Amino acid sequence: MAFSKGPFRYPGGKFYALKYLEPFWLTVLHDEYREPFVGGGSVFFAKPKAKFNWINDIDSDLITTYRAIQDPVLSGKLINFLGKETATKKRHAEMKQMPVRDKLSTALRYYYLNRTSYSGITNKPAWGYREDKSSPPANWGKRILEARGGLQETKITCLDFERVISAESTNTSVLIYLDPPYYQADQKRAYTHSFLGGDHIRLAKVLKKTKFKFFLSYDDNQFIRQLYNGFNFYRLKWFYNTANLKNKKRNQGHELVITNYRIGSGNLFETL
Template structure:
């Protein structure tokens, strides 16, 4: 399966709304890697190539990817008959104790699909489902099966990003989407990313700059621009996105009122260590996805 699909997950900070902008800058490649896979919006939106590698430090996320890739039918069967309710969300969040990797994946998947913005950190994992804008449980099996198809023959690992970047073959293309430099990302992710980690990422990319190509997305800040002043291109990018809220997140409004979510502007920079115009004009054309 090589057609574009949506990510199977809701993911805070994911690039769902920026997909078309990012895809326009991706050069031809035969080896594709995401050291910070998260929800994998770009991987799922683009054409698979000869070699594909998704990595993330989040053990629970990677376990869910592996279960979906390798035993999708078992996950579908386990979730069969589930309803998206505040009570079930509370049960999976507070009471359910997984006994194996399948149950861990089922718990993670249920909470991710029913929590506000897919935030999985327990302190901020709030009920955030609405029938008008969320994927209904009866559609989860189709989501899982098509995701499993796309994940076939994809390497999926749970390593520190430095190990991934250091070991990829020459001429690999990496899409790199770390947590923001100047955001309180500890609210969203179960694994923190320190200032030292940001500097470590810059250092390892500079070390391997001559043998790989990368597109790095970051918040638009002076600190990040200074860190990557050695890069070939830095593009200012902006896009629209909407956050839907339920009654837990917006006082005085209830999900049954079907109120509309608030619109926001996504503002980031894309950092490239290659001349995108030259790469895109000289290399064979890949599938370009329109959204």
Template sequence: MSKSINSPFRYAGGKFYARNLILEHIPAHSYYIEPFAGGGSIFFAKEKVENNWLNDIDEALINTYLIIRDRPEELIKYLEGEQATKERHAYYKNEFTPQNKLEAAARWFYLNRTSYSGIMKPQNCYWGYGDKYSMRPENWPRNIRRTSEKLQNVEITCWDFEQVIKTAPDEAFLFIDPPYFNADQDKFYTHSFSRNDHYRLCEMLKGHKDRIKFLITYDNSPEVRELYEWAAEMHDKEWNYTINRTDDQKNGQKKAQNFKGERYKGKEVFILNYDSCALVPQESIQLDLALLF
């Protein structure tokens, strides 16, 4: 499968709503790499190319990717009959101890699909499922199968980003989506990203800028702009998105009170080391909101 699909996961900080904006800036390439794959929204949205590589430092996430790629039917069978309930969420979060990689992937997948915004850090991994906005368990098999199909022949690793950038072949294109520079990202991710890591990433990209192409998305801050003043282009980007709360998160607000999801505006800077003026726009994609909430 090379066509556009949605990410199989809910992922805090993912680029679900910014996908079309990002796709517009991606150049032609035959080798695609994501050093910070996360939910992989851009990989799943774009056409697969000859060589594709997803990487993330989160071992539990990468294990789940590998199980979906290599053992999808076993994962589907393990999750068969599961219900999305607070009780099962609490069980998988607090009591269940995986005995193997398959069970670890099942636990991760269940919690990701039923936790608010897919946040997996234990201290902030809260129940966040609602039938109206979330993918129902009976639809998980379809999600897993189509994800597995797209992941076939994709390299999947759990490395530090520096190793990925050093290993990337000449002329590869890297979509780079690190944690924000000025954000309390420790709330969302199981692995922290220090200020020194941001500096290290900048130096790595600067050192390899003449042999690879990259698009990096960051919070639009003076510090980031100064760090990457050497880059070829910077584009200020904004997009609208809505977060719908589940029934349990509405704190008793009723339909009669005209309760609606909160509206937000995403603001980032896209940083490129190539000329984007001559790019051919890629086909826009439709949003499947049930996959996000």
């Protein structure tokens, strides 16, 4: 099955893992879906929409850009401006310096830098557009338009993850997908907010208390296994992109999916 794509390139994005993650959202009937660490939203854009949907990230420029894409007037203007852009090193340098005054200029700058910087990293962005590989400006509008459809009637917030997990719901069944920055992160430079040891512990504490169903992606290591001792572990093996790999090939990694519900494991992963 072909999965819909989000509008961004995103460091740590899970697009390449979707076929492994799909059983985790198909197993749980839910009328509300939350993603507290949405980033580029690979899972959010790929899965069928629930009755109520809520995406969140602490990166305020990313969230302003999602909101601009969701708004029919602003997204029209954004597509129009981006359609006139060229992907050059000179323009990239200008965009980095461009003062932002409002939602539209924030979204314009963010989207341009996301598309033309190394690995889509907008935190201290470095020129990374490749004529032969990168999506050209002429294609950006189509991606934004598709994303606008996917974002209709979605709640979009810029909060710390804890508030999104702990919020009460009036719906019957809530499913939460969490994709926090890795514990043994080679992604430190990738995000605007650092996620420290205390944050990993805080996340586990909130998840231990939640009455909602959740599935959580993490890098596989002893610390995380101990932190989530007692939950269900599925070990996945896939190829992923990381922010500062020296060689440009995809790296093969082991990742855990941790849940508070069970799925039939099939043969895509090992159940631990």
